[in-house]
Amino acid sequence: MSTASEIIQCYDCGESYQYLGRQHHPGECPTCNSHCVSPAGEVSILTTVDVSAGEEISMVAVLAIDECRRRYLYHFSNTGGEARLLALRVGDQTVRSSNESTIPALPAAISSVVKEYLPITSIPHDSKD
Numbered sequence: 442m443s444t445a446s447e448i449i450q451c452y453d454c455g456e457s458y459q460y461l462g463r464q465h466h467p468g469e470c471p472t473c474n475s476h477c478v479s480p481a482g483e484v485s486i487l488t489t490v491d492v493s494a495g496e497e498i499s500m501v502a503v504l505a506i507d508e509c510r511r512r513y514l515y516h517f518s519n520t521g522g523e524a525r526l527l528a529l530r531v532g533d534q535t536v537r538s539s540n541e542s543t544i545p546a547l548p549a550a551i552s553s554v555v556k557e558y559l560p561i562t563s564i565p566h567d568s569k570d
Protein backbone atom coordinates (compact mmCIF):
# COMPACT_ATOMS: atom_id res chain seq x y z
CA MET A 442 0.00 0.00 0.00
CA SER A 443 2.64 2.52 0.96
CA THR A 444 4.44 2.21 -2.36
CA ALA A 445 1.30 2.40 -4.47
CA SER A 446 1.10 5.50 -6.57
CA GLU A 447 -1.60 8.00 -5.78
CA ILE A 448 -3.65 9.92 -8.27
CA ILE A 449 -3.89 13.51 -7.24
CA GLN A 450 -6.60 15.74 -8.57
CA CYS A 451 -6.31 19.50 -8.34
CA TYR A 452 -9.68 21.07 -7.63
CA ASP A 453 -8.51 24.47 -8.85
CA CYS A 454 -6.99 23.88 -12.27
CA GLY A 455 -8.31 20.38 -12.91
CA GLU A 456 -4.87 18.87 -13.42
CA SER A 457 -4.54 15.21 -12.44
CA TYR A 458 -1.22 13.59 -11.96
CA GLN A 459 0.33 10.51 -10.51
CA TYR A 460 2.45 10.79 -7.43
CA LEU A 461 5.07 8.09 -7.27
CA GLY A 462 6.86 8.96 -4.04
CA ARG A 463 6.99 6.57 -1.14
CA GLN A 464 5.32 9.04 1.15
CA HIS A 465 2.04 10.81 0.79
CA HIS A 466 1.86 13.60 -1.68
CA PRO A 467 2.60 17.08 -0.33
CA GLY A 468 -0.93 18.37 -0.84
CA GLU A 469 0.01 21.00 -3.34
CA CYS A 470 -0.66 21.17 -7.06
CA PRO A 471 2.65 21.41 -8.97
CA THR A 472 0.93 23.27 -11.78
CA CYS A 473 -0.88 26.05 -9.94
CA ASN A 474 0.40 25.57 -6.35
CA SER A 475 -3.13 25.28 -5.05
CA HIS A 476 -3.67 23.42 -1.82
CA CYS A 477 -7.13 22.36 -2.91
CA VAL A 478 -6.10 18.89 -4.03
CA SER A 479 -7.49 15.45 -3.36
CA PRO A 480 -6.74 13.73 -0.05
CA ALA A 481 -3.47 11.91 0.55
CA GLY A 482 -3.92 8.24 1.43
CA GLU A 483 -7.07 7.11 3.15
CA VAL A 484 -9.59 9.56 4.51
CA SER A 485 -11.05 9.12 7.97
CA ILE A 486 -14.50 10.40 8.73
CA LEU A 487 -14.53 12.57 11.84
CA THR A 488 -18.18 13.44 11.91
CA THR A 489 -21.29 13.74 9.81
CA VAL A 490 -24.14 16.17 10.30
CA ASP A 491 -27.49 15.94 8.63
CA VAL A 492 -29.95 18.79 8.52
CA SER A 493 -33.58 17.96 8.16
CA ALA A 494 -36.42 20.16 7.09
CA GLY A 495 -39.48 18.42 8.40
CA GLU A 496 -39.33 14.76 7.40
CA GLU A 497 -36.76 15.25 4.73
CA ILE A 498 -33.00 15.54 4.91
CA SER A 499 -32.02 18.77 3.23
CA MET A 500 -28.28 18.74 3.75
CA VAL A 501 -25.50 16.41 4.82
CA ALA A 502 -22.08 17.65 5.88
CA VAL A 503 -19.12 15.30 6.25
CA LEU A 504 -15.91 16.28 7.99
CA ALA A 505 -12.93 14.07 7.22
CA ILE A 506 -9.16 14.14 7.46
CA ASP A 507 -6.60 12.52 5.22
CA GLU A 508 -3.42 10.79 6.33
CA CYS A 509 -1.59 14.11 6.33
CA ARG A 510 -4.25 15.44 8.70
CA ARG A 511 -5.67 17.87 6.21
CA ARG A 512 -9.32 18.60 6.84
CA TYR A 513 -11.96 18.11 4.19
CA LEU A 514 -15.46 19.41 4.76
CA TYR A 515 -18.02 18.25 2.23
CA HIS A 516 -21.49 19.76 1.95
CA PHE A 517 -24.14 17.81 0.15
CA SER A 518 -27.60 19.02 -0.69
CA ASN A 519 -30.65 16.91 -1.30
CA THR A 520 -31.41 17.62 -4.91
CA GLY A 521 -34.44 15.70 -6.07
CA GLY A 522 -33.70 12.92 -3.61
CA GLU A 523 -30.05 12.64 -4.54
CA ALA A 524 -26.94 13.81 -2.77
CA ARG A 525 -25.21 16.53 -4.68
CA LEU A 526 -21.90 18.07 -3.71
CA LEU A 527 -22.61 21.71 -3.01
CA ALA A 528 -19.35 22.85 -1.51
CA LEU A 529 -16.02 21.55 -0.32
CA ARG A 530 -13.50 23.12 1.96
CA VAL A 531 -9.94 21.88 2.10
CA GLY A 532 -8.25 23.19 5.22
CA ASP A 533 -9.45 26.78 5.33
CA GLN A 534 -9.88 27.18 1.59
CA THR A 535 -13.13 26.79 -0.28
CA VAL A 536 -12.97 24.87 -3.52
CA ARG A 537 -14.58 26.65 -6.41
CA SER A 538 -15.12 24.22 -9.21
CA SER A 539 -15.44 26.09 -12.44
CA ASN A 540 -15.70 23.25 -14.90
CA GLU A 541 -16.14 19.52 -15.06
CA SER A 542 -12.50 18.60 -14.63
CA THR A 543 -12.32 20.40 -11.29
CA ILE A 544 -15.35 18.71 -9.74
CA PRO A 545 -13.87 16.75 -6.86
CA ALA A 546 -14.00 12.98 -7.16
CA LEU A 547 -15.35 11.55 -3.94
CA PRO A 548 -13.24 9.16 -1.88
CA ALA A 549 -15.07 5.88 -1.34
CA ALA A 550 -15.29 6.51 2.41
CA ILE A 551 -17.15 9.75 1.79
CA SER A 552 -19.56 8.23 -0.72
CA SER A 553 -20.43 5.40 1.60
CA VAL A 554 -21.34 7.59 4.56
CA VAL A 555 -23.35 9.97 2.41
CA LYS A 556 -25.23 7.03 0.94
CA GLU A 557 -26.50 6.24 4.40
CA TYR A 558 -28.51 9.42 4.09
CA LEU A 559 -29.11 9.91 0.40
CA PRO A 560 -28.32 8.05 -2.80
CA ILE A 561 -25.50 9.53 -4.80
CA THR A 562 -26.21 9.26 -8.46
CA SER A 563 -25.31 12.59 -9.94
CA ILE A 564 -21.70 12.98 -8.94
CA PRO A 565 -18.98 12.09 -11.40
CA HIS A 566 -16.62 9.62 -9.82
CA ASP A 567 -13.38 7.84 -10.54
CA SER A 568 -13.88 5.38 -13.35
CA LYS A 569 -13.46 2.37 -11.14
CA ASP A 570 -16.68 0.64 -12.02
Ligand SMILES: [Zn+2]
Nearest residue numbers: 451454470473
Ligand atom coordinates in the same frame (compact mmCIF):
# COMPACT_ATOMS: atom_id res chain seq x y z
ZN1 LIG B 1 -3.74 23.05 -9.84
